[in-house]
Amino acid sequence: MIALAGLRVEHRVRPVGVDVTPRFSWILTGGGRGAEQISYRLRVAAGGEEVWDSGTVRRRRTYGIEYAGPPLPAATACDWTVEVETTHGPARAGSRFHTGLFTEADWAGAAWIGRAGPARGAPLLRAEFDPGGPVRAALLFVAAGGYAEVTVNGAPAGPGPLSPGFTDYEERVQYTGVEAGHLLREGPNTITVELGRGFYGTAAANTWDWHTAPWHGEPRVRLLLVADLADGTRRTFASSPSWLLADGPTTYDDPYGGESHDARLAAPREWRPADVLPAPAGRLVGQRQQPIAVTGELRPEEITEPAPGVYVARFPRVIAGRLALRARGPAGTRITVRYGERLTAAGRPNYDDDKGYYDGRFQTDELTLAGTGEERWASRFSWKGFQYAEITGWPGTPGPGDLVAQVLHNDVPVTGHFSCSDPALTRLHELTVATVLNNLHGLPTDTPKYEKNGWTGDGMLGAELFLRNLDCHELLAKWVDDIADTRRGNGAPEVIAPHGGWRMDWSPAPPWHAAYVLIPWWLYRYRGDERVLREHYPGMLDYVRFELARSPGGIADTTLGDWVSPETDPGGGNAPEDRRVAATAYLYLMLATLARAAGALGREEDARALRADADRVRAAFRARFLHEDGVVRGEGDAGFRQTHNVLAVAFGLVEGEEAARAAGAVAADARARGGHLNTGALGTKYLLPVLTDHGHAALAYEIAVNPEFPGWGFWLANGATTLWEHWSAESRSRGHYFLGTIDDWLFTHVAGLRQDGPGELTVRPALTGVLTSARAEVVTPYGPARVDWHRDGGPLTVSVSVPVGARALVRLPAGRLGHECREAAGVEEAAAPPGEIALRVRSGEYTFTLR
Known part of the structure; x- marks a missing residue:
C-alpha cells in the first residue's frame, strides 16, 4: 500500500526557527513497481488558522515544494498536511514546523548583553521570569557571539553544546530555536546563561589570526523567550540590562587551548547588572545545520x-x-x-x-x-x-x-551504507565515516586536534562522500554561505571559511576555490536543492570569470596543488610537479560545471558562453600539457605524475582513445611502483574510478588494499582507527578525511550505485570479477536507493531498489538474461555498449540474475 513518510521542511524534521520561505518534501513508500506520484495538495495552518492551500498540483516531484502563501507570523507553530494521488492510490500525512524571527522587531527589544571587559571567569547571566499563568507552549531563541549554554530552572534548554554555530560574524550571526514549554512552570522561572568564547573571542593568539578577527571581542548573547499561555495570551521575555552578571567557574576557555574550571566558584556570591554590548555586525539567521551533540x-x-x-x-x-x-x-x-x-x-x-x-x-x-x-x-x-x-x-x-x-559533533544521522566481501574495504568505509563525523562542528573542519578550520579544498574533496553517507545537506549549505562570505562581494573565496582575516595569502588556489562552484552543484545533483544553486549562481559566475581573467592564455596557477603526495613531508606539502596542471584542470571543471548549472537554472545564454570558455581552457590545457605519447606532463615534474593524468581523464580534458592511453599510463606507473598510488589529495579522489572505468579494475583493487606504504592498506596494517592527513606513519594528524575519497569508488564502482541527478541513478557494479559481493544504500530526494550484488561461485545476482519517483539505468556485464526479465513490469531495454546489458527501471524492487 502506498504511504507517505519522511516529511520535512527545509530538509529538517519538525524544525524550530524557520526564517526563510519554507520548502516541503516527503517520500512515498510501497505501491510496487512503477509507482509514481500524479499530484499533490499542500495545506498550511499558522497558529491554528489555515493560511495556504496549494490546490491540486499535477507534478511527480516530491521535494523542494515552496510555500506560496502570505507571509507567516514569527515564532509560530505551523501545521502542514500533504495529500497525494499516485498511480497506486492516495495517501495523506502531516507534520509541524515553527517559524523563527524575521525582523528586528520580532526580537521584541532583546538586548545584546555580556561583560564589557575581560575578567577572571566566563560570564554567567541570570534572570527571573514569571509567565503570569499556565504555559501551553514556548519557544526559546538564542543568538550569541561565541557559545551560549542556557538552562531554565536548572535544566538544559539549548539545542546542544557549542552552539550557536560559528560563522563570519561580520556577515551572519546564527541563532538557535528550541521548544521550551516543558521547562516552564507557573510562578517564577530562572534562566541562566554561561558564555563561552569560541571563535568569536579566542583567548590566545594563533597562527590563523582569529585573535585579531574584525569581530573579536568578549562573548555576548541575545535571548528571547516567547510563551503562549493556556488562556490564549502571549508573553515575551528578553535579555536586557536588568539581567544579572557574575564571573562563572570556567576560568579559561579557548577552542585550541581547552578549558579550566574551578568548581569552588560554581555558586557566585557577587552579581551585578549585565553590560549591554554592541551587536555583532552580521545579520541574524536561524541555525540551519543540526546541533552539536x-x-x-x-x-x-x-x-x-x-x-x-x-x-x-x-x-x-x-x-x-x-x-x-x-x-x-x-x-x-x-x-x-x-x-x-x-x-x-x-x-x-x-x-x-x-x-x-x-x-x-x-x-x-x-x-x-x-x-x-x-x-x-x-x-x-x-x-x-x-x-x-x-x-x-x-x-x-x-x-x-x-x-x-x-x-x-553535529548530530547528523548516518544515511548511507556500504559493505562488501573484503573486510578491508568495509573497514576503510567505516573509518572514513568516523573521520568525517569527527570533523563536523558547524562546518567541515580539517582536523579536530590541530586546526579546526574549514579548508575549502578539503571540504570540496569530501563533499560527495558526505552527501552519500550523512544527512549533512544543511551543514554543507550553511558552509557554502561561509565560503561566499569570504569573498566580501568580489574576487576569489579564501582557502578557509569562515575567515577571520588570516594574513597569509594563499591566492591563487583554483582547486581550493572550486568548493564554491562544485558544492552547490552537488547539493543540487544529490539532494535536488535548486535554491542554493540559484542564490549563489551570480557569485559563482563572478568568481569563475575572475579566475579566468587572471589565467593567462587559459592556463591557471595555484599555491595549493596535489597536497600530501607520498614523497612530501609528513607535515604536509605540494607534490613535486607543475601545479598549473591541476589548477587548469580545475578551472576547466568549474567552467564546465557552471555551464551545467546555468542550464539547470534556465540561463541558456550563460551556459553557451561558459561552454565556450571551457572549450578554450581545454584547448589551452591540451596544447600545453598533453604530449604526443598521450601522457600529460608539466614543467619540472619529478617523473611521471599520476595525478596529472587522472585529472585529465576524470574531467574530460582527454576522451576516447586518448583517455584510454592516459589511464593506461597511470596503470603502468602504478604497476611499476608495485601496485601503489603516487597521488595526493587531488588525484586520490579520481584515481581508482579512472582505472576501473578504463579496464583496470583488478589493479584498482590491488592499490586499494595494498598493505605497504603508501596506501590505505598501510594505514590498516598500522592500526589506524581513523584516516590520516598523510600516507606516512609520521603523519601529523590522525583525523583527516581528504585522502578517504576511496569511499566514492566504493559506492560508485564496487557496489555500483551512482547518483547522476535528483532521482536519476545508474547501477553498474564494476568489480564483479574481483570480489564476491557488495552492497550500498544512499538517500535520494525521493528516498533510499539500494544495490546488493553477489557472485558466490555461481551466477551474478544483482538486486536493485529504486524509490518511488526515481529512475535507474542498470548496466550489467553481458550474460544470459531471460526474456521474462526484459519484459517484466517496470523494465525497459536500453542501448548498451559491447559487453554490457542495459535496462531502464522505474521505482520498485528488482533482482537480475546473469548466467
Whole structure:
C-alpha cells in the first residue's frame, strides 16, 4: 500500500526557527513497481488558522515544494498536511514546523548583553521570569557571539553544546530555536546563561589570526523567550540590562587551548547588572545545520602509569570530543587532562604544539575540585581530537568509570551504507565515516586536534562522500554561505571559511576555490536543492570569470596543488610537479560545471558562453600539457605524475582513445611502483574510478588494499582507527578525511550505485570479477536507493531498489538474461555498449540474475 513518510521542511524534521520561505518534501513508500506520484495538495495552518492551500498540483516531484502563501507570523507553530494521488492510490500525512524571527522587531527589544571587559571567569547571566499563568507552549531563541549554554530552572534548554554555530560574524550571526514549554512552570522561572568564547573571542593568539578577527571581542548573547499561555495570551521575555552578571567557574576557555574550571566558584556570591554590548555586525539567521551533540561515549580500554602520578587512558579510537571526569578529593585539588592522537616513545600523548601554531596551552583541560564529595565535570566550550588522555593530579588512582570519552559533533544521522566481501574495504568505509563525523562542528573542519578550520579544498574533496553517507545537506549549505562570505562581494573565496582575516595569502588556489562552484552543484545533483544553486549562481559566475581573467592564455596557477603526495613531508606539502596542471584542470571543471548549472537554472545564454570558455581552457590545457605519447606532463615534474593524468581523464580534458592511453599510463606507473598510488589529495579522489572505468579494475583493487606504504592498506596494517592527513606513519594528524575519497569508488564502482541527478541513478557494479559481493544504500530526494550484488561461485545476482519517483539505468556485464526479465513490469531495454546489458527501471524492487 502506498504511504507517505519522511516529511520535512527545509530538509529538517519538525524544525524550530524557520526564517526563510519554507520548502516541503516527503517520500512515498510501497505501491510496487512503477509507482509514481500524479499530484499533490499542500495545506498550511499558522497558529491554528489555515493560511495556504496549494490546490491540486499535477507534478511527480516530491521535494523542494515552496510555500506560496502570505507571509507567516514569527515564532509560530505551523501545521502542514500533504495529500497525494499516485498511480497506486492516495495517501495523506502531516507534520509541524515553527517559524523563527524575521525582523528586528520580532526580537521584541532583546538586548545584546555580556561583560564589557575581560575578567577572571566566563560570564554567567541570570534572570527571573514569571509567565503570569499556565504555559501551553514556548519557544526559546538564542543568538550569541561565541557559545551560549542556557538552562531554565536548572535544566538544559539549548539545542546542544557549542552552539550557536560559528560563522563570519561580520556577515551572519546564527541563532538557535528550541521548544521550551516543558521547562516552564507557573510562578517564577530562572534562566541562566554561561558564555563561552569560541571563535568569536579566542583567548590566545594563533597562527590563523582569529585573535585579531574584525569581530573579536568578549562573548555576548541575545535571548528571547516567547510563551503562549493556556488562556490564549502571549508573553515575551528578553535579555536586557536588568539581567544579572557574575564571573562563572570556567576560568579559561579557548577552542585550541581547552578549558579550566574551578568548581569552588560554581555558586557566585557577587552579581551585578549585565553590560549591554554592541551587536555583532552580521545579520541574524536561524541555525540551519543540526546541533552539536554528545553522540556516543567510550570507556578506556587501558589505563597505564608511564610515570609516577601520570595516568594515560587509551580509548578504542580517535574521536573529537572531551573527557568527562568523575572524581573525589579535597577542595583545591587540580586535575589536568592533556589530549593526543598518538603516543610518544615515553608512552605519553603527543599534545605538543610542535609547529608553534598557538600562544600558550594546547588541548588541555583543568578541573579544580570543590571538595564536596563525588564531582562530575566535562568541558563546555571546546573539543579535542584524541585517542589518548593524560591525567595528572588525580586524587588516588582513576578507574575506567572515572574517565569517559564523550564524542562531540553535529548530530547528523548516518544515511548511507556500504559493505562488501573484503573486510578491508568495509573497514576503510567505516573509518572514513568516523573521520568525517569527527570533523563536523558547524562546518567541515580539517582536523579536530590541530586546526579546526574549514579548508575549502578539503571540504570540496569530501563533499560527495558526505552527501552519500550523512544527512549533512544543511551543514554543507550553511558552509557554502561561509565560503561566499569570504569573498566580501568580489574576487576569489579564501582557502578557509569562515575567515577571520588570516594574513597569509594563499591566492591563487583554483582547486581550493572550486568548493564554491562544485558544492552547490552537488547539493543540487544529490539532494535536488535548486535554491542554493540559484542564490549563489551570480557569485559563482563572478568568481569563475575572475579566475579566468587572471589565467593567462587559459592556463591557471595555484599555491595549493596535489597536497600530501607520498614523497612530501609528513607535515604536509605540494607534490613535486607543475601545479598549473591541476589548477587548469580545475578551472576547466568549474567552467564546465557552471555551464551545467546555468542550464539547470534556465540561463541558456550563460551556459553557451561558459561552454565556450571551457572549450578554450581545454584547448589551452591540451596544447600545453598533453604530449604526443598521450601522457600529460608539466614543467619540472619529478617523473611521471599520476595525478596529472587522472585529472585529465576524470574531467574530460582527454576522451576516447586518448583517455584510454592516459589511464593506461597511470596503470603502468602504478604497476611499476608495485601496485601503489603516487597521488595526493587531488588525484586520490579520481584515481581508482579512472582505472576501473578504463579496464583496470583488478589493479584498482590491488592499490586499494595494498598493505605497504603508501596506501590505505598501510594505514590498516598500522592500526589506524581513523584516516590520516598523510600516507606516512609520521603523519601529523590522525583525523583527516581528504585522502578517504576511496569511499566514492566504493559506492560508485564496487557496489555500483551512482547518483547522476535528483532521482536519476545508474547501477553498474564494476568489480564483479574481483570480489564476491557488495552492497550500498544512499538517500535520494525521493528516498533510499539500494544495490546488493553477489557472485558466490555461481551466477551474478544483482538486486536493485529504486524509490518511488526515481529512475535507474542498470548496466550489467553481458550474460544470459531471460526474456521474462526484459519484459517484466517496470523494465525497459536500453542501448548498451559491447559487453554490457542495459535496462531502464522505474521505482520498485528488482533482482537480475546473469548466467
